[in-house]
Amino acid sequence: MLLDQQFLRIPGPTPIPPSVQRAMAQPMIGHRGNETSELLRSIKPRLKKVFGTDQDVMIVTGSGTSGLEAAVVNAVKPLDEVLVIVTGAFGARFVKICEAYGIRVHIYEVEWGKAFDPNEIRNYLRRFPEVSAVFATYCETSTGVMNPIHELASAVKEVSDALIIVDGVSCVGGVETKMDDWGIDIMVTGSQKAFMLPAGLLFIGVSERAWKVIDSNPNRGFYLDLTKYRKDLDKDTTPFTPALSLLFGLDQALAMMEKEGLENVYGRHTLMKEMVRAAFMALKIPLLTNDKDASDTVTAVQPEDFNAEEFRKVINKEFRLSVAGGQDRLKGKIFRIGHMGYCSPADVLQTLSMIEIGLIKSGKNIELGKGVAAAQRIYLEKGENMR
Numbered sequence: 353m354l355l356d357q358q359f360l361r362i363p364g365p366t367p368i369p370p371s372v373q374r375a376m377a378q379p380m381i382g383h384r385g386n387e388t389s390e391l392l393r394s395i396k397p398r399l400k401k402v403f404g405t406d407q408d409v410m411i412v413t414g415s416g417t418s419g420l421e422a423a424v425v426n427a428v429k430p431l432d433e434v435l436v437i438v439t440g441a442f443g444a445r446f447v448k449i450c451e452a453y454g455i456r457v458h459i460y461e462v463e464w465g466k467a468f469d470p471n472e473i474r475n476y477l478r479r480f481p482e483v484s485a486v487f488a489t490y491c492e493t494s495t496g497v498m499n500p501i502h503e504l505a506s507a508v509k510e511v512s513d514a515l516i517i518v519d520g521v522s523c524v525g526g527v528e529t530k531m532d533d534w535g536i537d538i539m540v541t542g543s544q545k546a547f548m549l550p551a552g553l554l555f556i557g558v559s560e561r562a563w564k565v566i567d568s569n570p571n572r573g574f575y576l577d578l579t580k581y582r583k584d585l586d587k588d589t590t591p592f593t594p595a596l597s598l599l600f601g602l603d604q605a606l607a608m609m610e611k612e613g614l615e616n617v618y619g620r621h622t623l624m625k626e627m628v629r630a631a632f633m634a635l636k637i638p639l640l641t642n643d644k645d646a647s648d649t650v651t652a653v654q655p656e657d658f659n660a661e662e663f664r665k666v667i668n669k670e671f672r673l674s675v676a677g678g679q680d681r682l683k684g685k686i687f688r689i690g691h692m693g694y695c696s697p698a699d700v701l702q703t704l705s706m707i708e709i710g711l712i713k714s715g716k717n718i719e720l721g722k723g724v725a726a727a728q729r730i731y732l733e734k735g736e737n738m739r
């Protein structure tokens with residue numbers, strides 16, 4: 353085995369493209385100088401495109417969870433009533449954050465592995481007219497579900513003025529996101545997933561409507577007070593020392609996404625999902641989600657007759673191939689394959705091929721090549737634009 357070779361197919365952090373790695377190795381610059389301002393000036397409009405918004409997207413140093421916390425602390429006050437839609441471990445995280453701030457939480461929980469139905473959310477909300485914000489997860493990484501975020505706001509608006517706050521950590525940048533058209537008030541994502549960067553940056557899109565609520569909130573905390581970021585971003589700077597190396601990397605990652613074309617980036621992710629799903633279906637190994645609810649960025653596999661954790665160990669030992677295990681109540685019951693960011697159909701074919709060997713070595717009786725062939729067929733059918 354090559355000493356420093358590994359195949360990272362977890363749903364984040366994801367592999368870093370060499371040109372992004374090189375960009376991040378640039379010598380440090382002064383964070384209050386012109387070069388940093390120029391960098392931010394160049395990044396601002398490009399992030400807006402990825403988020404599908406006319407509003408500036410805030411850039412904060414922190415992990416994805418601090419983005420969720422920023423949304424909570426800025427948009428909601430202690431004792432406010434909110435609705436959190438829980439479709440897995442990350443929806444549950446919103447509940448924990450809200451509770452930590454003394455916010456009153458109504459939980460609408462959906463069976464893990466399924467997406468929520470916006471009409472049901474609307475009907476549920478009728479009972480709670482005081483709810484001031486609805487929290488949802490775009491891609492629920494723990495189950496591989498992509499929720500119908502594009503339909504959420506219009507359903508909610510029929511019965512409520514609540515803000516729509518979305519965790520897009522594990523998919524924005526890899527799937528279509530139209531904050532303004534869809535009526536999303538706050539959208540959060542992190543750098544270590546579809547943006548092809550290490551962890552450490554988070555991006556927060558905020559609607560005009562949400563800014564009004566945030567501006568009138570008397571207690572927005574300190575570091576995560578988004579009004580500070582808005583004021584400084586307006587002047588092409590940041591309130592605190594930015595993670596400059598990551599900004600160098602972001603500049604290059606955005607350039608890569610632009611060169612490929614955002615529509616093609618999204619098409620590539622859909623194609624990779626279909627390839628992975630076709631492979632497991634051909635191998636007759638169950639998937640946790642149905643086709644309609646499946647995420648373009650992560651696929652959860654639910655083995656029935658072999659042990660998910662043992663299998664993960666086998667492929668790691670054999671090839672240093674990492675896939676993720678299940679979280680929380682799905683621990684030991686599923687494994688999850690990340691196919692986002694710096695990941696191509698070629699990577700998917702290689703991963704599936706290694707997985708088939710791992711399955712054989714885990715004692716599963718499969719016909720070698722059957723899954724790979726199914727994925728190859730999808731590629732030949734639908735992969736025209738991938739070159």
Ligand SMILES: Cc1ncc(COP(=O)(O)O)c(C=O)c1O
Pocket residue numbers: 363364415416417418442489491492493494519520521522542551
């Ligand atoms: C959907 C989602 N939300 C939030 C997070 C938390 O991000 P972080 O671990 O960077 O705090 C993750 C991380 O996997 C995620 O997938």
